[in-house]
Amino acid sequence: MLFVYNFKHKKSVEFIYKLIEHNFFIDVIVGANYINIKRPQKVISFSSFFDCNEHPMDVANKFNIPYFELNHNNEKIEDIIDEYSIDLGVIAGARILKDKIINLFDHGIVNFHPGILPECRGLDSMFWSIYKDYPLGVTSHLINNKIDCGKLILKKKIQILSNDNLFSIKKKIYNLQLDLIKLTLEKLISDFELIDLDDSIVYNSYMPELLQKEVIQKSENYIKKFSCKNE
Numbered sequence: 657m658l659f660v661y662n663f664k665h666k667k668s669v670e671f672i673y674k675l676i677e678h679n680f681f682i683d684v685i686v687g688a689n690y691i692n693i694k695r696p697q698k699v700i701s702f703s704s705f706f707d708c709n710e711h712p713m714d715v716a717n718k719f720n721i722p723y724f725e726l727n728h729n730n731e732k733i734e735d736i737i738d739e740y741s742i743d744l745g746v747i748a749g750a751r752i753l754k755d756k757i758i759n760l761f762d763h764g765i766v767n768f769h770p771g772i773l774p775e776c777r778g779l780d781s782m783f784w785s786i787y788k789d790y791p792l793g794v795t796s797h798l799i800n801n802k803i804d805c806g807k808l809i810l811k812k813k814i815q816i817l818s819n820d821n822l823f824s825i826k827k828k829i830y831n832l833q834l835d836l837i838k839l840t841l842e843k844l845i846s847d848f849e850l851i852d853l854d855d856s857i858v859y860n861s862y863m864p865e866l867l868q869k870e871v872i873q874k875s876e877n878y879i880k881k882f883s884c885k886n887e
Contacts, residue, residue, distance in 0.1 A: 657742045659765075661749035662687030662725050666708040670834060671748035672715045678838040683740045684722045686733065687712055688750065699868040702826050712748075729754045737761070746841075747799070755801045764798035764807070766840060768833040772811055773797060777804035778859035782822075782829060783871045786878045787863070792816065792825060794832040796840040798850065803859045807850035809840050816882040822875055 658675070660668035668687070675682055716723040722740070726732060728750050736742070737760050745765035747753075758765055771781030773795040778784070785792050793813035800806040814828040863871070 657737065657740075657745045657761075658682050658685045659728055659745060659747045659750040659753075660685055660687045660712045662689045662713065664708045664711050665749050666706045667830070667833070668712040668749040669708055669710045669715050671746070671837065672712060672719070672721075674834050674837050675746070676719060678841075680837075680841055682719075682721050683742055684724065684736055685712065685716045686724045686726050686728060686736065688726065688728045691751065695862045696865045696868070699865060700822060700872060702823065705823065705827060705830075729757055731756075733757055734760055744844075752803065753799065758799060758801065763844070766809065766844065767797055767799045767804075767806075768836060768840070769795045769797065769804050770829045770833060771795065771804075772813065773804055773808070774854040774857050776860070777857060779861055780863040781860070782826060783863045783868060784860045786871050786875055787867060789878070789881075791882065792829060794829060794836055796836050797853060798844075802855045805853045805855040808853050809843055809850070810836055812836060816879055818879065818883040820879050820883065822872070825879075 658671065660671070672682065672685070713723050713725070724732075724736060743762040745761045747765060747767045753765065769781065771777075771785055772791055772793045775790050776785045776788070782792060784790075791813045793811060795811040796809040797804075798807040798809065812832060814825065814832055816825065820828075
């Protein structure tokens with residue numbers, strides 16, 4: 657089961673294409689409707705990069721994949737799992753999933769977090785990583801009932817170069833999520849020991865506007881520091 661957002665959403669759409677490209681069969685897709693969430697004003701917008709002209713429902717129809725418009729914590733999920741004999745979930749777009757849903761999947765639910773876990777849990781991972789001087793990257797893991805915790809599968813840092821900026825870094829983090837799909841699922845189906853992620857580290861909420869401005873000012877020095885390790 658692939659969890660997506662039920663609107664034009666780049667990650668939802670591109671996860672469908674990537675899974676098919678790598679010959680992973682998608683039994684069913686469940687799309688959750690948009691929810692308006694109160695959050696701080698964004699000081700810098702990356703929306704132009706994340707523009708998407710396709711709806712995941714249209715892509716699902718293109719590949720004859722059953723598609724359900726449904727809240728991801730709806731009790732009907734259990735009926736869909738039973739009908740299609742689902743044992744693994746993959747998140748391409750979802751809000752917090754409840755225990756009752758997570759426990760329905762025999763092999764768990766895979767999430768691709770745009771940050772290094774467990775150091776940078778929660779929202780606005782790129783900004784918080786820069787603010788706290790953490791490396792940037794992506795972590796794939798099996799989720800549990802705590803935010804950005806569970807069982808570690810893979811984590812990989814992006815390569816930061818001296819000519820990078822916040823926009824190019826954002827793209828690298830996003831593209832790394834796509835690149836790790838194949839490696840993550842191949843590792844998951846192999847016989848390897850899963851490691852628990854440390855859940856004692858406090859997770860981050862949306863970054864306040866004033867701290868966002870601090871990060872933008874700090875980003876040049878951050879890029880210099882981390883690019884020295886790569887060049």
